[in-house]
Amino acid sequence: MQFGIFTVGDVTTDPTTGRTPTEAERVKAMVTIALKAEEVGLDVFATGEHHNPPFVASSPTTMLGYIAARTDRLILSTSTTLITTNDPVKIAEDFAMLQHL
Numbered sequence: 001m002q003f004g005i006f007t008v009g010d011v012t013t014d015p016t017t018g019r020t021p022t023e024a025e026r027v028k029a030m031v032t033i034a035l036k037a038e039e040v041g042l043d044v045f046a047t048g049e050h051h052n053p054p055f056v057a058s059s060p061t062t063m064l065g066y067i068a069a070r071t072d073r074l075i076l077s078t079s080t081t082l083i084t085t086n087d088p089v090k091i092a093e094d095f096a097m098l099q100h101l
Contacts, residue, residue, distance in 0.1 A: 004043050007030055044075045044077055048079040049080050068098065
């Protein structure tokens with residue numbers, strides 16, 4: 001059994017402060033969460049793809065590639081891949097390359 005965490009990169013207003021993070025802050029937070037997931041012993045970090053507000057995860061393979069360079073044992077995965085808006089062969093190639101990295 002593997003335990004992990006996933007995100008779709010949602011940028012939502014904090015209900016206690018009323019503050020909405022910037023897209024840059026949300027991307028940085030996603031990386032921080034992935035690094036912390038490995039630090040505390042989780043097995044998997046997954047991020048999804050979305051192209052409309054309030055989400056920032058429009059290129060999950062880029063994000064996962066960056067996280068792969070900063071982690072050692074964390075399994076990286078997609079939590080959502082939009083096959084209808086992408087070439088399925090390109091998706092397979094991107095994730096195959098990510099797996100090799």
